[in-house]
Every structure is written in C-alpha cells, then in structure tokens.
Amino acid sequence: MTAMHAIDVHSPLDDQLVGWLPAAREDDVTAALAAARAAWPDWAATPAAERGAAVKAAAAALRERASDLATVIETETGRPFASAREGVLAGAGTLEQYAELGPVHRGRSLLGSAVDFMVPEPRGVVVALTPWNDPIAVACGLLGAALVTGNVVVHKPSERCPHTGLLLATVLRPCFPAGVLQTLVGDGQVGSALVSSSEVDVVAHVGSTATGRAIAQASSAKLLLENGGNDPLLVDDDVDPVWAAAQAALGAFTNAGQLCTSVERIYLHKAIAKPFLEALCAQARSWNENPQPLVDIRHRSFVHSQVADAVGSGATALVGGSVPEGRGAYYPATVLANCSSAMRVMCEETFGPVAPVQLVSSFDEGLAEACSGEYGLAATVLTSSMEHAQRAWRSLPVGTVKVNAVFGGAPGGAAQPRGASGTGFGYGPELLDEMTTTKVVHLGLPNGLS
Structure with a gap:
C-alpha cells in the first residue's frame, strides 16, 4: 500500500463534492485484523442466543436510522430516497432473519456402535467487501450471517459510498463487543491488503468479476464471491x-x-x-x-x-x-x-x-x-x-x-452463482453453512462398553 490518500466522492445527482475521507493505511489494516483476531475467541464462545439477540438489536437500530442512511445513499449513489430506504429496511429484515436462524443452526448425528455428531463452528475472521448499488441490504446479509454464527468481521464498503459505510458502522457497532465488527474505508489497495492477509479466514465479496478474480488469486481464505452477471x-x-x-x-x-x-x-x-x-x-x-x-x-x-x-x-x-x-x-x-x-x-x-x-x-x-x-x-x-x-x-x-417474473422470490431465498459470476451461497439459511466449518465428533464408550 502507498501512503495515506483521500477518497473524494462527488454526487451523481449534480457533480457536487459530497466529501472526502482518508483511506485506511497498512497499519490500520494490520490493527483491525489483530483486534478482530483478539475478539474472536470470546465472541465465538458467546451463546448463540446472545449473538442472535445482538444481531436483532442491530436490526432495530438500523430501522431507527433508515431515513438518515437513505439520505446518504441518495447523495452518494443517486439511488432515489424512497428506493434507498427500502434497501435499508430490507437489510434490517435480513438481520432479523439471521437473528432467528442463527441460534437454531445445527449439525447432524449418526447412531451406530458409537455416536457421530457434526458441530458447526465459526470460521474466524471474515472480511466483507460490499458494493455501492445496494449497499445496506447486501452488507447486512453478509454481516448478519457472519456475526450470528460467531465470526468477527472487518467490513470495507465500496469507495463509491464510504460515508454510507461509515454511518452503517456507527449504527451497528454499539450492538457488539469491541473488535467484533469493524469498518475500514478505502479503495482497491485497502481491499487487496485485507484479502491477502494470512489473518483472514473468509473473504465475502459482492462486486465485479475482475475484482473477484483478483481476490481468488490473492487470497488463501474461504471465498464467497458474487461477481458480475449478464443475465x-x-x-x-x-x-x-x-x-x-x-x-x-x-x-x-x-x-x-x-x-x-x-x-x-x-x-x-x-x-x-x-x-x-x-x-x-x-x-x-x-x-x-x-x-x-x-x-x-x-x-x-x-x-x-x-x-x-x-x-x-x-x-x-x-x-x-x-x-x-x-x-x-x-x-x-x-x-x-x-x-x-x-x-x-x-x-x-x-x-x-x-x-x-x-x-x-x-x-x-x-x-x-x-x-x-x-x-x-x-x-x-x-x-x-x-x-x-x-x-x-x-x-x-x-x-x-x-x-414469468424478473424479480421476486421467497423470503430468505438463497442464491449460488456459477462460472464467472462467482462461487458459494449468498443469502438464505445456506449462507450460515458457508460461514461455518464442520467438526465431526466420534463419541465412543470407554473400555469397549456397549
């Protein structure tokens, strides 16, 4: 990464300067990942119901600030206020879904001469790279699924809507312990530094195919990529x-x-x-x-x-x-x-x-x-x-x-892209599976007892 630089955002409505923000530096990335790693053991050990309650509180906080976020989204991306607010509320709804689904996420068991059972466990540090076109709804899907399953998250919103990303962090972060949810503002240099770090266990990205391919080359982490499409x-x-x-x-x-x-x-x-x-x-x-x-x-x-x-x-x-x-x-x-x-x-x-x-x-x-x-x-x-x-x-x-319908679908529906459009489930209960890894326990009786 080069020396710190500023991100300028001009409104697509009238070309006026919305503002500028300093991009994260390399030491900011290092510090955020270290804080996330330090926070992970306690958050992973937090009972699932308590994690779910925290995510539900985040959804409530998001609903309270829906209009504020919609205003910033409109200014930064040009999406009309009413549509932007719908996206924010959709994000809150997604958090509420994961708040309910997370605590009942479960494994399987097999009964033979001994018992085998499979336990879903959090993967660790998740880097979430989210886009500008629906910035809150998309982010909430990734953040909600990651957090409720016991992962910690470092979130980088698109450099085209950094003020939106920072306001989302201001709203959600108080609902979680320190280090569990962090936000870094930056462009591709910051994203590259995040995904290439050995401290990262999952990279979840929604954005262009070119960026998705670059991530796949740079990262050894578990990848969840929703890239471009030509539907x-x-x-x-x-x-x-x-x-x-x-x-x-x-x-x-x-x-x-x-x-x-x-x-x-x-x-x-x-x-x-x-x-x-x-x-x-x-x-x-x-x-x-x-x-x-x-x-x-x-x-x-x-x-x-x-x-x-x-x-x-x-x-x-x-x-x-x-x-x-x-x-x-x-x-x-x-x-x-x-x-x-x-x-x-x-x-x-x-x-x-x-x-x-x-x-x-x-x-x-x-x-x-x-x-x-x-x-x-x-x-x-x-x-x-x-x-x-x-x-x-x-x-x-x-x-x-x-x-016979270009949009729509069942609540909580999942999606799994193919080819150049990505890999891994996005949304739905299946995203909880992606955010966890499975431990198989073979539980036998001592001394050959049956």
Missing part, C-alpha cells in the same frame, strides 16, 4: 407482448440497471417483435420521465461505450442511446434493436439502463443463446408453456432461474 431474458411467442415488455423494462431499468440481477440481454421471438418493441419503447420513455443517474460519470462513460459499440455494429437505438447535457451522471433508459450475439452489450455486463434485443426464430434458438456466455448468475424466461419452462430451468447454466 438473459427469454421471451416466448405465446405471452402477452405488452406484459412481457413491462417485465423487460422492470428488469432492465430498475435502479438505472444497476442491480446484480438486472436484465442485461433480451432474446425475443420474432413472431411478437413488433408489439413487444413498441411497448418496450413506451416503457422506456415513461422511465425517462423521472430519470435516475448512474453512480458516477466514469460508469456512465462505460455504459455509453457499450451502446455506441452496438450502434456502430448495426444496432438501432429506438429510445435513448445518447449522453444527455447538463450536470450529473444521468443516462436515459435505452432500447436497442437489431442486436447480435457478437456485440459487447450482449456478451459483457453493462450494469446500466440498457435493454438490448436480439430476435430469434424459435424458443430453442433463444434458449441456446441464453445459455451462452461465461456468466452464471441468473436468467428469466417468460412463457405460457410448462414444457418450455421446464426445459429452460433445466438447461440454463445459472444459479437462479426465474419463470
């Missing part, structure tokens, strides 16, 4: 095209397309192309009446480079597709027609409000296209055919397949 949407010819277009718009334009499971590429049966595209364009124009900025100008430039590449390669921008004038990092909801599989916008993660559409002649052709690529986060199929739905979820090489 397909497959639209069959037997669905209402207006309804399907509304689903596509919801998936592509929510949070300005900056969600891990945003719709990134659309394969549309040509039989319903005309009404679908007309409805999708109408949806895009409606979303553009109340635009949300991208997280910063740098990211906007990246998103526009993919759109420009597609247009230069033969795609047509039916709506949007140009950088607006004025302040802020705004980019319009964009509909691209005449796309092909070779275009960057169809084979790379865009992470912006772009709906690229490629026509297909059959469901089988669309399914084959949707199965292509290196990513394996999620996929959606819209169809009235049970047979097509069955073939889709069995064939798609992704962790989550959604049928």
Whole structure:
C-alpha cells in the first residue's frame, strides 16, 4: 500500500463534492485484523442466543436510522430516497432473519456402535467487501450471517459510498463487543491488503468479476464471491407482448440497471417483435420521465461505450442511446434493436439502463443463446408453456432461474452463482453453512462398553 490518500466522492445527482475521507493505511489494516483476531475467541464462545439477540438489536437500530442512511445513499449513489430506504429496511429484515436462524443452526448425528455428531463452528475472521448499488441490504446479509454464527468481521464498503459505510458502522457497532465488527474505508489497495492477509479466514465479496478474480488469486481464505452477471431474458411467442415488455423494462431499468440481477440481454421471438418493441419503447420513455443517474460519470462513460459499440455494429437505438447535457451522471433508459450475439452489450455486463434485443426464430434458438456466455448468475424466461419452462430451468447454466417474473422470490431465498459470476451461497439459511466449518465428533464408550 502507498501512503495515506483521500477518497473524494462527488454526487451523481449534480457533480457536487459530497466529501472526502482518508483511506485506511497498512497499519490500520494490520490493527483491525489483530483486534478482530483478539475478539474472536470470546465472541465465538458467546451463546448463540446472545449473538442472535445482538444481531436483532442491530436490526432495530438500523430501522431507527433508515431515513438518515437513505439520505446518504441518495447523495452518494443517486439511488432515489424512497428506493434507498427500502434497501435499508430490507437489510434490517435480513438481520432479523439471521437473528432467528442463527441460534437454531445445527449439525447432524449418526447412531451406530458409537455416536457421530457434526458441530458447526465459526470460521474466524471474515472480511466483507460490499458494493455501492445496494449497499445496506447486501452488507447486512453478509454481516448478519457472519456475526450470528460467531465470526468477527472487518467490513470495507465500496469507495463509491464510504460515508454510507461509515454511518452503517456507527449504527451497528454499539450492538457488539469491541473488535467484533469493524469498518475500514478505502479503495482497491485497502481491499487487496485485507484479502491477502494470512489473518483472514473468509473473504465475502459482492462486486465485479475482475475484482473477484483478483481476490481468488490473492487470497488463501474461504471465498464467497458474487461477481458480475449478464443475465438473459427469454421471451416466448405465446405471452402477452405488452406484459412481457413491462417485465423487460422492470428488469432492465430498475435502479438505472444497476442491480446484480438486472436484465442485461433480451432474446425475443420474432413472431411478437413488433408489439413487444413498441411497448418496450413506451416503457422506456415513461422511465425517462423521472430519470435516475448512474453512480458516477466514469460508469456512465462505460455504459455509453457499450451502446455506441452496438450502434456502430448495426444496432438501432429506438429510445435513448445518447449522453444527455447538463450536470450529473444521468443516462436515459435505452432500447436497442437489431442486436447480435457478437456485440459487447450482449456478451459483457453493462450494469446500466440498457435493454438490448436480439430476435430469434424459435424458443430453442433463444434458449441456446441464453445459455451462452461465461456468466452464471441468473436468467428469466417468460412463457405460457410448462414444457418450455421446464426445459429452460433445466438447461440454463445459472444459479437462479426465474419463470414469468424478473424479480421476486421467497423470503430468505438463497442464491449460488456459477462460472464467472462467482462461487458459494449468498443469502438464505445456506449462507450460515458457508460461514461455518464442520467438526465431526466420534463419541465412543470407554473400555469397549456397549
């Protein structure tokens, strides 16, 4: 790591300076990990019910400060206040779930001539690296599961929302003993110093594929990685095209397309192309009446480079597709027609409000296209055919397949990415398994007694 430097954050709403913060130095990283290691034995020995109570208290504290956090999120990332507050409350709900699930997390037993039982034990020091697009909800999933199972955590929020991360620490940290939950502000240098330390037992990261790959090379710890995605949407010819277009718009334009499971590429049966595209364009124009900025100008430039590449390669921008004038990092909801599989916008993660559409002649052709690529986060199929739905979820090489709804799912649902999208469970009761290691005890009787 180099000498201490400042992190400047400019609001994507109007380019104004939000503030600057000093990045953690190498000795800060060393001190935080040492404090975490020192705090771990007592926290691991704390009864599970008491750990659960602490996490539940953290959820209550988070609910009390939901509006304060939402204000900071909006200022730093551009996510509208109401949506940001929903994300904070979702994070509180996740903490509450883990507060209940943690104390009943259990192993298994086998009875033979002796008894074998398996005991879940905390792994130790967890480094959590969390993103800017849904900073509280994502962080609470990782922090809640780690803490309730007896691990200690050093959290580094994204450098794009460091004030949000520090405020979250201010809210949650008083609920836990000293050293159990710590937060360090910094960029990739700080993250690299954390993940490469031999003092770390688990690295849990949600973010880009490039960063995930770098972590995998640098760390010898247990890895939980939710990396990028290029989620397909497959639209069959037997669905209402207006309804399907509304689903596509919801998936592509929510949070300005900056969600891990945003719709990134659309394969549309040509039989319903005309009404679908007309409805999708109408949806895009409606979303553009109340635009949300991208997280910063740098990211906007990246998103526009993919759109420009597609247009230069033969795609047509039916709506949007140009950088607006004025302040802020705004980019319009964009509909691209005449796309092909070779275009960057169809084979790379865009992470912006772009709906690229490629026509297909059959469901089988669309399914084959949707199965292509290196990513394996999620996929959606819209169809009235049970047979097509069955073939889709069995064939798609992704962790989550959604049928007839781009978002949603059961409370406490899990996700397990594949391929370039990562490894390990994120969320759900299964995340408790990831945050623990299993000890097998073979319990026999002395002197051969039976």
